Amino acid sequence: MTGARERAVLPTGPRVWWGAIAALAGLVVVALGILYGGAGGPGVVDARVGAAVDGAGASWRHVALATDFLGEPGGAAMLVLAAGAAALLLRWPRAAVLVVAGPGLTVVATKFLKPLVGRTIHDGHLSYPSGHTAFLTAFALAVALLVTGRLRLGGAAGPSLVLATATAAGAAMGWAQVALGAHYPTDALGGWCTALAVTPATAWMVDRTADRLAGRMSDAPRPERR
Numbered sequence: 001m002t003g004a005r006e007r008a009v010l011p012t013g014p015r016v017w018w019g020a021i022a023a024l025a026g027l028v029v030v031a032l033g034i035l036y037g038g039a040g041g042p043g044v045v046d047a048r049v050g051a052a053v054d055g056a057g058a059s060w061r062h063v064a065l066a067t068d069f070l071g072e073p074g075g076a077a078m079l080v081l082a083a084g085a086a087a088l089l090l091r092w093p094r095a096a097v098l099v100v101a102g103p104g105l106t107v108v109a110t111k112f113l114k115p116l117v118g119r120t121i122h123d124g125h126l127s128y129p130s131g132h133t134a135f136l137t138a139f140a141l142a143v144a145l146l147v148t149g150r151l152r153l154g155g156a157a158g159p160s161l162v163l164a165t166a167t168a169a170g171a172a173m174g175w176a177q178v179a180l181g182a183h184y185p186t187d188a189l190g191g192w193c194t195a196l197a198v199t200p201a202t203a204w205m206v207d208r209t210a211d212r213l214a215g216r217m218s219d220a221p222r223p224e225r226r
Helices: 015-036 044-053 058-069 073-089 093-117 131-151 157-179 185-219
Strands: none
Touching: 015 093, 015 157, 015 185, 044 157, 044 185, 058 157, 073 093, 073 131, 093 131, 093 185, 131 157, 131 185, 157 185
């Protein structure tokens, strides 16, 4: 994480673009939290989406359970360890830090928000925002950032691919959570937006910290040779 020439995990060009997305996502998280704060049932949108998802057959339930596993501690650890190991093999320490810190801080944010919002489902279980949806979205976003950075995709191609990947991951996990009855659809939306707000900010912090450490090392006096 201290190499002066190490590639940034958040490309310099699209940083303003990602900043705008993170800010908008954060506003959506807050707005939904205020709208559904203290609620103990589905809203109008939740009821309509839930009715469309409800009734999936046994085979689709297996798919939902498999997807749900990726957000459980065992599945999440498997994904993060695999991505972190790949980043280290590629000698990209910043990337290894991001795939751990991005999803980790995103999940921490959901844990903080749940009691603050107080929305419940099934006998008082806190539901907003969905931690499973937030985790898989954050993980996919972090990995996509690294892949597009590695491929040096410029212009709008890189950010568009990253956002599409994060959206697909969030939609898949959100569907699984609603199909299994674990969350309301707006919980999943809140989880997706939480990841979009936290992960780019985490990537920026990783780059900033790494650059500072690299600068300190380069400025440190070198021992004289005798």
